[in-house]
Amino acid sequence: MDLSLSTRTVGDRTVVEVGGEIDVYTAPKLREQLVELVNDGNFHLVVDMEGVDFLDSTGLGVLVGGLKRVRAHEGSLRLVCNQERILKIFRITGLTKVFPIHTSVEEAVAATD
Amino acid sequence: MATVELRFSALPEHVRTARLVAAAVARRAGVDEAVLDEVRLAVGEACSRAVGLHRSHEITAPVKVALIEEEKQFSIEVGDEVPHAPHTPGESGAAEDGDGDVEEDEMGLAVISGLVDDVEVTSGRDGGLIRMTWPTAPPAVALA
Numbered sequence: 001m002d003l004s005l006s007t008r009t010v011g012d013r014t015v016v017e018v019g020g021e022i023d024v025y026t027a028p029k030l031r032e033q034l035v036e037l038v039n040d041g042n043f044h045l046v047v048d049m050e051g052v053d054f055l056d057s058t059g060l061g062v063l064v065g066g067l068k069r070v071r072a073h074e075g076s077l078r079l080v081c082n083q084e085r086i087l088k089i090f091r092i093t094g095l096t097k098v099f100p101i102h103t104s105v106e107e108a109v110a111a112t113d
Numbered sequence: 114m115a116t117v118e119l120r121f122s123a124l125p126e127h128v129r130t131a132r133l134v135a136a137a138v139a140r141r142a143g144v145d146e147a148v149l150d151e152v153r154l155a156v157g158e159a160c161s162r163a164v165g166l167h168r169s170h171e172i173t174a175p176v177k178v179a180l181i182e183e184e185k186q187f188s189i190e191v192g193d194e195v196p197h198a199p200h201t202p203g204e205s206g207a208a209e210d211g212d213g214d215v216e217e218d219e220m221g222l223a224v225i226s227g228l229v230d231d232v233e234v235t236s237g238r239d240g241g242l243i244r245m246t247w248p249t250a251p252p253a254v255a256l257a
Binding site: 021023024025054056057058060061085089092093 | 125126128129132150153154157158161164165220221223224227228
């Protein structure tokens with residue numbers, strides 16, 4: 001399965017809904033999308049990963065890159081994920097300490113730190 | 114001899130194929146269903162790393178994957194053909210390459226070592242090899 005991306009605005013947050021597989025082949029598309037959003041002035045991002053079937057370190061790299069970009073503008077990047085197999089990758093790489101991870105888009109949108 | 118061997122051009126789009134094949138062969142070999150996600154991820158990481166290394170060193174040779182079914186265990190070897198100067202892992206000094214590549218390379222290895230208990234990473238003048246091994250359960254077939 002390929003990668004699917006869609007974005008919508010909820011209040012001052014931009015929700016990026018990601019579906020499919022994020023790997024070495026598809027990660028550049030996600031990177032482009034995040035870069036474009038930040039370049040267009042969207043600095044508070046919520047990446048909804050509930051539809052993601054597969055995530056590897058290339059995908060993690062892109063998310064970290066996105067976080068760096070929004071932070072440069074005092075923004076935020078929050079993740080929505082309940083899937084154990086995806087959460088496990090964040091845990092073994094220590095990235096659960098880097099990303100706020102929420103159980104729903106509503107919770108992520110409402111979060112303020 | 115490997116049960117299944119795979120060679121593919123060092124292109125990112127083929128990594129998914131390698132993941133699917135590896136998971137299918139692992140399942141057949143008797144690797145626990147609960148571990149197949151880890152097999153898929155680990156082999157993907159190893160292949161992505163090899164593809165990256167081949168591309169950054171402009172090596173046209175294919176990336177090699179060997180899926181080896183043995184008694185009570187299943188191993189996957191992913192080989193690249195990038196000549197490595199012998200060095201001890203963890204020693205610095207390898208940062209002369211593009212540092213972005215080094216970071217991704219390290220992240221991939223970090224994921225593999227976090228996932229797989231039995232992993233060996235070797236490298237020499239002929240290239241590098243990542244060997245990962247998982248235990249297998251004997252097929253639960255009743256021979257009544």
